[in-house]
Amino acid sequence: MESKYLIEIAYVIASILFIFGLKGLSHPKSARNGMNLAAMGMLVAVVGTLLHHEIVSYTWIIVGLLVGSLIGSVMALKVSMNSLPQRQALSLAFGALAATLVGIAEYSRGDQLGAFKMTALGFEVLFGSLTIAGSVIAYAKLQELLRGTPITFKGQNIFNIALFAVTIGIFIYLIFAPENTILFYVMVGLAFLFGLLMVLPIGAADMPVVMSLMNSYAGLASAATGFALNNNVLIIAGTLDGFSGFILSILMCKAMNRSMTNVLFGAFGGASEEQQAIEGVQREVGVEDVAVQLAYARQVVIVPGYGLATAQAQHTVRELAEALEHRGVIVKYAIHPVAGRMPGHMNVLLAEANVPYSSLYELEQINSEMAATDVSVVIGANDVVNPDARDNPKSPIAGMPIIEVDKSKQVIVLKRGKGKGFSGIENPLFFKPNTGMLYGDAKASLAKLVQAVQQA
Amino acid sequence: MESKYLIEIAYVIASILFIFGLKGLSHPKSARNGMNLAAMGMLVAVVGTLLHHEIVSYTWIIVGLLVGSLIGSVMALKVSMNSLPQRQALSLAFGALAATLVGIAEYSRGDQLGAFKMTALGFEVLFGSLTIAGSVIAYAKLQELLRGTPITFKGQNIFNIALFAVTIGIFIYLIFAPENTILFYVMVGLAFLFGLLMVLPIGAADMPVVMSLMNSYAGLASAATGFALNNNVLIIAGTLDGFSGFILSILMCKAMNRSMTNVLFGAFGGASEEQQAIEGVQREVGVEDVAVQLAYARQVVIVPGYGLATAQAQHTVRELAEALEHRGVIVKYAIHPVAGRMPGHMNVLLAEANVPYSSLYELEQINSEMAATDVSVVIGANDVVNPDARDNPKSPIAGMPIIEVDKSKQVIVLKRGKGKGFSGIENPLFFKPNTGMLYGDAKASLAKLVQAVQQA
């Protein structure tokens, strides 16, 4: 009995520490401290749980904790900041795996599964198994093991709906007849299949939305478990998690002016065939010309995008900015909320390269300064600077807020060739008379620019 | 049994509605809706409670509800916005009375009072009775039934501490021996006496701090009751209340740069004898001159204070502002956080007079504009514009942030005579060469000014 109360108190403390931890994230200054508190909370919760009276042997627990910590820390230390989205997908998969396995183990014990507990358990394994499948696909797409564009087949949506209905049907049946073991595993399998089929037709860049949503559902499922087990720390952590995922996915959809339905079922990205080509030419420019333009500008705005991440060019871009600042040029970074492949992705990359975050500007802030900007440098960004989103109501990305580089006096675009952005549509910006294209891998082009600026 | 769950669900709903209600107050737009939700929550809680199985007769309950509603609504409709602080004190007293009486009734039932329940009950009656006494004194001081300045006697602090110690001693004894009825009532009486003696030596203008504190303790006491009765809605409402009072009192202390100890035990206000008189004269000015100055100014800043409330001049000040705006003068209102006798007091008064809240400016906002202001009009404010707070580190109000009217080109002060502000100290502002004094009741002076401006 005694140990039970100790556990409960450990959980109260853990909950409070989690909340403090997330509160810390409201400012970069307090964020690190906050996360230390949250980690401490996790430690308290784990240590508390070890007192649980059902635990009879610690051997396997310790093995599990050691192996997990080892793999986890190696992964955390080795992963490059450029592949954070992939890591996020993997981590989601691991979390879902743990939840699913615990759910299955709990089910296999089979003792007195009331309707209520079966419901919570069902949610847990359903979401869990769906999320494992979904996030593995997400990982594969982000890591480019799978084609990033939507993978579709005919009648897909109808098939998926049918699959979903069958799975839910089995779930409801199980609530009333929990003892039907085979159906239980069939349900887990179908949920897995549904996870695969749900994520395959979604484009790589939309993965963060899907991942956030899955995260949010996972949180709610764990809150449901908390209800079933009367475990408040699960309810609290699950709810916080659920809200975080939900809010982030909403924010991303807003930043793209697309509905959640369009993201999930629209097979968006890369597939628009009936597109008219834009008339005109892309004006190619040389490194020297660009260097001179930049060196004698008063204000330069740098717009990073997905290409910066793939080229791993964050350090080189900082060098360029420093070289310019050294000459008295004002350099600002414009961060679009969905630039890259994860919300806040660009911020982390630039922070890694030691760019002070006071020179990062959000969409609205920077757009009001565009007219006063001499040169905008677009580095591996495409959709987020596509003026069609603003001007052409028929464009697939119509209404998405953009960084209006076309309002600055000169625009320089760094990209490898004539590739399109995630949305798969042409960008009229590249055909404007005041836009110069500097072809080549972003990192290589930037390195050349740094040299040229230093010599200018 | 059934009815019990209905009650519980009513309380869950009420709690949620209370939270929505207070959240609404984060913006004037959503505030009214929010309060409607909160009121609905209260209704749900009351109706739910009526299902309580212990209730056998509704007669007296209905009588009580009717009488209370009648008195409450008459009071709410009749009270003038100028005497909001007094109303607040009264309302606090009523709340405390209810809590104390319930506590006493609960105690008098006498069945199985465990240590835990006795503790919660003890807190409830202690704070309750202290708060009744304290808020009645606060009411008397604000309503000027009692002298507003500190009422002190020799050895007061020591006597109070002794009284406090004895009361707490009895309380602790009672926790272990709850059956000692006489001691219980002695404790209630002593807490009442302590409440009286604690508030008497506090100046009238400091009452809001005291009231907020008492409010906060009352909230915590009711949360304690919630713990004892296992009633979550009490815990939630009590905690919200507790925090609100606490945060407000901290904010007020900050806005005066005084410690809580100084407010509670410093006998602050009106008593500083060893003050040097300021050399110089106060330059009196006439209505016509002021009217001309105002009429031809580019920007005028109005600084209202306690005198505006006592003179009930909020409507007249709006007329003046309108007359000026009609002539193209820019008029802004500068609201000091502790102007008047209640936080936010000036905002309510001006809102009553239909001043749009977009022309109300907070301290920091307006101070940066002072140098660009042609005329500041100080209406019944004194301490909040006293430059000594900034310049003279020995002043009793040193370090209190002020509205720096002395930085504007001209200052006009409307007051009745040579009276001092709440702090009881001289104000060097009135002796500056660019300050003109317009003596007389604020409302009368303003009415004359309106006429003169219209004719200028």
Added chain:
Amino acid sequence: MSVEMLISSLYVFALAAFLGYQIISRVPPLLHTPLMAATNAISGISLVGSLVTAGAQHSTFSTILGVIAVISATINVVGGFMITERMLKMFQDKLPEKNDSKEKEKRS
């Protein structure tokens, strides 16, 4: 009163404390007077205790105390909400135009 219930009360208290801090610290100074009136009204939730006391007929003494408590708590609740409403109405009356113009200022 079981320890389980105590612990779950503790959770409720801890969460309410965080929430209270978050919510209250977001109320602008403009609305501090309505805030004081509103929390006072909400604190009248202790009315529920007095209702039971007044209706339970344990003893004449406790019924009398209960009825007085009901009256004062109701004064507090009804009066509190009504005066808050009176104040907030004054703020809201001049909302539409002014607020828009302020927002426009920000955007431009």
Added chain:
Amino acid sequence: MSVEMLISSLYVFALAAFLGYQIISRVPPLLHTPLMAATNAISGISLVGSLVTAGAQHSTFSTILGVIAVISATINVVGGFMITERMLKMFQDKLPEKNDSKEKEKRS
């Protein structure tokens, strides 16, 4: 599972939901990536369930599942907190001077 406990879970859920909304919506876009990593790490709290499963020795089957669950949950927790720390450190390293200067800008 008594109805009392269910209701008190409901309170905890409602409060946590409000709090979650308040807290998360205050996280600046700058920190959205660390936020994702952090909530993922915190969601690893389901680790506590796997610990019990791995240690309870109900059956070999459930022990095996439990150990795999412990491993994956630990990867998630340890990895999540460490990578969050790595990211936040990058943000904090350049804090002192820059932040001050920004605040100064605001004030002037």
